[in-house]
Structure formats: structure tokens, C-alpha cells
Amino acid sequence: MRFRIQxxxxxxxALILSDTPxxxxxxxxxxxxxxxxxxDHTGEYAGTEWEPCHCWDExxxxxxxxxxxxxxPRQTSTDPWASDEPPF
Incomplete structure (x- = not known):
């Protein structure tokens, strides 16, 4: 087991101690x-599955x-674009 802080x-x-591959x-x-x-049934891309390795317990x-x-922090205005500041 190899550990890292995340x-x-x-x-x-929280700070957790987790296992790494x-x-x-x-x-x-x-x-x-x-x-x-x-x-899918038509052969088009439908997604990606993740298969974990035996060397790691996630x-x-x-x-x-x-x-x-x-x-x-509290916002004073609900509209973020209601400012007089230039956009850059």
C-alpha cells in the first residue's frame, strides 16, 4: 500500500489518507x-467504463x-453582470 493525503x-x-496504485x-x-x-446497439460510442486494477483499492x-x-461570502447583487466595471 502507498498512501497519499487528499x-x-x-x-x-476533510483531509483523508487514501491508497494509491x-x-x-x-x-x-x-x-x-x-x-x-x-x-450502443447501433455501434455508436455510448460511453467509457473504468475497470480498477487489482493493485489498488480505491x-x-x-x-x-x-x-x-x-x-x-454574501453577494450584494444577484446579477453578476450588473457592475459598472469593464469586462476585462
Whole structure:
């Protein structure tokens, strides 16, 4: 297991310790998985699926430090274009 610290905002702001893919994995070469494009019944592109590699568990994470929610600044005007400032 190789760990890294990340910032998350869901379900609440926090610093988490998460697992990372093995950089020398012969299957994914350190990317953590593979993308597979697929088509619909007419053969047109319909999306991409992600298949995680066996060297990495993307659900393995621990909260290190919960962060406080910062209050949002209040807007004085609801119209962002109602300013006398030039647009540049």
C-alpha cells in the first residue's frame, strides 16, 4: 500500500489518507486501472467504463483531519453582470 493525503469535500470537508496504485504494476503501469469504450446497439460510442486494477483499492481511505465548513461570502447583487466595471 502507498498512501497519499487528499482534500475531499463530500460528505464534509476533510483531509483523508487514501491508497494509491502501485507505480510498477505490470497490468496498469501505475494508473490504477483501464478505460474501456463501449457502444450502443447501433455501434455508436455510448460511453467509457473504468475497470480498477487489482493493485489498488480505491475505497480504502481514512479521515485524518475533519475541516470546518467556511461560510460563503454574501453577494450584494444577484446579477453578476450588473457592475459598472469593464469586462476585462
Amino acid at each position: 482534500h475531499t469535500t463530500w460528505p464534509r470537508p 502501485q507505480p510498477n504494476c505490470p497490468d496498469c503501469h501505475g494508473e490504477g486501472g483501464h478505460n474501456h469504450d463501449y457502444g 475505497t480504502r481511505r481514512w479521515t485524518v483531519l475533519p475541516l470546518p465548513r467556511l461560510p460563503r
